[in-house]
Amino acid sequence: MMLVLTISLVLFTCAIFVALYRIIVGPSMPDRVVALDMIGVNLISLVAVFSIVLHTHAYLEVILIVGILAFISTVGIARFIERGEIVEHEHDD
Amino acid sequence: MKSNDLILQTSTRVVFFIIFLFSIHIFFAGHYTPGGGFVGGLLMASAIVLLLLAYDFKTVKEVLPFNYLGMTAIGMLIALTTAAGSLVFNVPFFTHWYDYFDFPLLGKTSIHTAMFFDIGVYLVVVGITLTIIEMIGGDS
Amino acid sequence: MKLINLVVLPIIVPLFIGTVLLLFRKSLLAQRALGLFGAAATLVVSLFLLAKVAEDGIQVVTLGSWAAPYGISLVSDMLSILLVATASLLTLLVLWYSVYSLGEKRELSFFYPATLFMLTGINGAFTTGDIFNLFVFFEVFLMASYVLIALGGERIQLRESMKYIIVNVVAAALFVITIGYLYSITGTLNMADLAVKLGDIGSMGVISTVAIMFLVVFGIKAGIFPLYFWLPGSYYAPPLPVLALFGALLTKVGIYSITRVYTLIFTTDVAFTHDMLMMLAIATILFGSIGALAYMDVKKIIIYNIVIAVGVILFGVAAFNEVAVTGSVLYLIHDMLVKALLFLMIGVLIFITGKTNLREMGGLIRHYPVLGWTYLVAVFALAGIPPLSGFAGKILILQGGLEGGFVWQSIVVALSTMVVLLSAIRIFIYAFWGAEKSFNSPPKAKYVNRMIPVVILFVITMGYGVFIEFLMPLFQATGTQLMDSSLYIDAVLGGEK
Numbered sequence: 001m002m003l004v005l006t007i008s009l010v011l012f013t014c015a016i017f018v019a020l021y022r023i024i025v026g027p028s029m030p031d032r033v034v035a036l037d038m039i040g041v042n043l044i045s046l047v048a049v050f051s052i053v054l055h056t057h058a059y060l061e062v063i064l065i066v067g068i069l070a071f072i073s074t075v076g077i078a079r080f081i082e083r084g085e086i087v088e089h090e091h092d093d
Numbered sequence: 094m095k096s097n098d099l100i101l102q103t104s105t106r107v108v109f110f111i112i113f114l115f116s117i118h119i120f121f122a123g124h125y126t127p128g129g130g131f132v133g134g135l136l137m138a139s140a141i142v143l144l145l146l147a148y149d150f151k152t153v154k155e156v157l158p159f160n161y162l163g164m165t166a167i168g169m170l171i172a173l174t175t176a177a178g179s180l181v182f183n184v185p186f187f188t189h190w191y192d193y194f195d196f197p198l199l200g201k202t203s204i205h206t207a208m209f210f211d212i213g214v215y216l217v218v219v220g221i222t223l224t225i226i227e228m229i230g231g232d233s
Numbered sequence: 234m235k236l237i238n239l240v241v242l243p244i245i246v247p248l249f250i251g252t253v254l255l256l257f258r259k260s261l262l263a264q265r266a267l268g269l270f271g272a273a274a275t276l277v278v279s280l281f282l283l284a285k286v287a288e289d290g291i292q293v294v295t296l297g298s299w300a301a302p303y304g305i306s307l308v309s310d311m312l313s314i315l316l317v318a319t320a321s322l323l324t325l326l327v328l329w330y331s332v333y334s335l336g337e338k339r340e341l342s343f344f345y346p347a348t349l350f351m352l353t354g355i356n357g358a359f360t361t362g363d364i365f366n367l368f369v370f371f372e373v374f375l376m377a378s379y380v381l382i383a384l385g386g387e388r389i390q391l392r393e394s395m396k397y398i399i400v401n402v403v404a405a406a407l408f409v410i411t412i413g414y415l416y417s418i419t420g421t422l423n424m425a426d427l428a429v430k431l432g433d434i435g436s437m438g439v440i441s442t443v444a445i446m447f448l449v450v451f452g453i454k455a456g457i458f459p460l461y462f463w464l465p466g467s468y469y470a471p472p473l474p475v476l477a478l479f480g481a482l483l484t485k486v487g488i489y490s491i492t493r494v495y496t497l498i499f500t501t502d503v504a505f506t507h508d509m510l511m512m513l514a515i516a517t518i519l520f521g522s523i524g525a526l527a528y529m530d531v532k533k534i535i536i537y538n539i540v541i542a543v544g545v546i547l548f549g550v551a552a553f554n555e556v557a558v559t560g561s562v563l564y565l566i567h568d569m570l571v572k573a574l575l576f577l578m579i580g581v582l583i584f585i586t587g588k589t590n591l592r593e594m595g596g597l598i599r600h601y602p603v604l605g606w607t608y609l610v611a612v613f614a615l616a617g618i619p620p621l622s623g624f625a626g627k628i629l630i631l632q633g634g635l636e637g638g639f640v641w642q643s644i645v646v647a648l649s650t651m652v653v654l655l656s657a658i659r660i661f662i663y664a665f666w667g668a669e670k671s672f673n674s675p676p677k678a679k680y681v682n683r684m685i686p687v688v689i690l691f692v693i694t695m696g697y698g699v700f701i702e703f704l705m706p707l708f709q710a711t712g713t714q715l716m717d718s719s720l721y722i723d724a725v726l727g728g729e730k
Contacts, residue, residue: 058126061119068112068136072143075101079146087230088149166255173249179238186241186307187297 005053012046033077040070098147105147112140120215124203130211134218141223150230161223168216175209239285240294240309242278243317243356247271247324251349261341265332268345272325275352279318286314287707291714291724293362301726302426308362308725311711312562316359316489319566322693323481323573324352326686330577331474333682334584339385339472347384348478351377358486362725364415365422367490368408371454375401378483381475382467393470400463404453411446418443425725427498428718436502444499444506448491448513455487456543458516465524465536473583476532477576480539481569488543488565492550496558496715503553511551515642517544518649525656529591531579531664534656535572538615541649542568548639548646549630557633559712563701564626570694571615571622575657577687578608582664584683586672591660596669603684605665607691612661614698616654622698 019042022035044063051059080086116136123129144153179188191205250271257263286292292309295301309317328348335344354374361367383394416422418439419430431440449460456464468479491510499506521540528534546568549561581604586594598605610621617623627650634643697704714720 061122061128064115065119065132065136068115068139071108072139072146075143075146087145087226089151162258163256166252169252169255170249173245173252177245177249180241183237185294185296185298186238186245189297 005049008049012042016042029081037070037074040066101147105143109140109144112136130214131218134215137219138222161220165217165220168213168220172210172213175206239282240292240307243275244353246275246278247349248353251346254346264345268328271349272328276321276325279321283314283318286311293724302421302423305366306362306725307360309360310714313359315566317356319569320355320482326690327474327477329686335474342384343380344384347377347380355482355486359489362424363422364424365412382471390470393467396463397467404450408450411450414443424497425722428722431501441502441505447494451487451490456484456540457513458520461540468536469532473580477573480576481573484539485569488546495550497718497721507551507553514544514547514551515645522649522652530589531660532589535575535579538653541653545646552634552637552639554633554637555712555716556629558715559708560626560629560633562711563708567622567626574611574690574694581683591663594664595667598665609661612657615657616650620699622694625701
């Protein structure tokens with residue numbers, strides 16, 4: 001059991017580094033946004049596996065918070081790429 | 094440009110309340126476990142940011158007609174007044190106090206002066222975050 | 234009943250009233266009235282605390298009732314309460330002055346709350362007995378000062394505020410790193426506890442390094458050589474009441490912090506650390522003198538005089554004997570008063586002429602005799618001509634310096650008096666004497682309004698010089714407390730039940 005968990009932790013960490021590579025290299029903005037979101041997902045999984053390893057549920061709230069922040073930031077950046085502004089002053093439809 | 098935010102707006106209507114409730118949960122959880130006014134306030138602020146993303150300044154202002162600067166000031170006053178309670182009881186500043194009470198529905202609960210201080214922190218964090226966002230993103 | 238929390242009040246009162254002011258941001262009347270009331274209330278509580286400290290010795294509050302080395306202590310000894318009282322007094326007078334001079338638009342852009350928050354941070358920094366808490370209060374007044382320096386948003390202000398913010402953010406980062414080093418060596422952040430622990434460890438290379446790092450961090454705030462590079466530019470930008478506040482208060486927090494850590498904490502390797510401070514102090518005096526003589530701009534001249542005074546005060550601290558340190562404290566308070574006074578006078582001068590360059594002024598003495606003659610006397614006080622306020626401090630600093638065997642350094646300090654006199658008297662000669670040149674000749678009523686707080690501050694400053702004999706017991710107590718760190722340590726650690 002422990003072995004599986006350890007291997008998964010290592011793999012998630014590798015995945016974060018792969019995503020980090022994508023963020024640095026790019027080449028386009030959407031690539032980076034997707035990679036950023038991927039880091040968020042991997043972080044969530046890491047924390048989940050970690051709380052299994054440590055037999056605690058103290059970290060479960062972290063999962064929710066990271067999830068919320070990753071969601072909002074992805075939406076925000078996506079809007080910026082599409083419209084050029086993050087928050088509109090007034091809707092134009 | 095014609096915008097079509099149907100999916101975002103629909104999901105925001107649900108997600109906003111989930112985040113809001115979660116922020117309240119984190120706020121009260123901060124009593125004995127990690128959490129508290131600061132994190133709770135940030136979550137609340139991020140919920141409102143989500144609303145801003147899905148809609149716009151004007152709509153959000155209609156839905157939540159708060160003066161965020163005033164909110165900051167009131168939060169600070171609550172926190173300070175709580176702390177200043179120690180002046181009345183003549184104990185060192187910031188000294189806290191708690192007791193247990195029986196409430197309907199909730200049962201036996203502890204009330205702690207640090208909680209009132211934290212309510213102030215919560216309001217300050219929400220207020221100042223949104224003041225900054227309004228100032229940067231809003232009118233020039 | 235024994236009031237435990239008196240020490241906290243000079244910090245809490247301006248914070249509370251500043252917060253209330255945020256609620257009335259549109260009402261000019263409320264801003265002015267509450268702003269002045271806040272500063273006045275702070276002054277009253279700090280004078281009350283001053284009387285208490287003078288009577289009963291060092292006052293300590295341990296926040297949240299957590300015992301001393303673990304919780305944060307607020308400590309009010311003579312040095313800190315004297316500075317708190319002076320800072321509150323100056324804030325009150327400068328706020329009064331700015332009611333007449335700042336202009337409605339700037340007054341409504343959070344001027345009064347920001348000033349009160351800055352007073353909160355400054356009073357807190359003077360009072361706290363915990364070195365990390367000192368960092369927190371530094372940040373509090375820096376945040377407020379960022380608002381004040383950009384107040385009004387002119388082009389030069391935005392450029393200089395950017396520089397100011399970057400310098401201070403870097404300094405803040407360095408501050409935290411330094412505190413981290415110190416904590417990793419000693420395992421404590423309470424200043425009294427630090428003094429005990431470092432005293433046990435004794436002289437050690439790492440500790441001297443940390444001491445010098447603190448000197449760099451506080452030196453950036455205080456404007457010692459070679460870290461004063463940002464000071465003349467940044468202080469030049471904001472409107473004059475703000476400049477008066479900055480010049481009179483902000484650099485003094487840096488000086489206070491150096492004084493505190495170099496008299497309380499880092500006293501184990503005096504030969505190295507205090508010699509370093511001595512050299513820097515002398516260099517500060519020299520470079521400040523060059524600056525003060527080089528410029529023809531009235532604001533710049535007085536700004537470089539700040540730098541000279543920083544050097545003189547730190548010379549006294551570095552000489553590290555009771556006479557010199559007492560003199561430093563005397564001179565520190567004098568410098569706060571007289572710098573605020575000079576800046577306000579320069580403000581009136583610029584208001585009258587509409588210019589800042591000396592060459593374009595002249596012949597004002599016939600029209601504005603009160604301003605002219607009070608300015609002349611203030612300059613004499615700045616230079617330390619007896620019986621005015623700079624004299625007692627400077628003579629004690631020199632006496633202490635000679636006692637410590639710093640002969641040529643003392644001569645430099647004495648000669649700097651000449652430079653100060655020369656640079657500041659030039660303003661008098663150019664602006665008040667000479668051929669009459671064109672000026673704005675603004676309405677008499679506005680001039681009189683501005684002169685009221687200036688004259689009050691003038692009278693206080695003169696009183697501080699002439700009646701220094703009656704205040705001497707306070708300053709002697711300050712010197713004793715600073716040189717005998719066991720008084721401070723016992724008050725914080727030993728006095729607990």
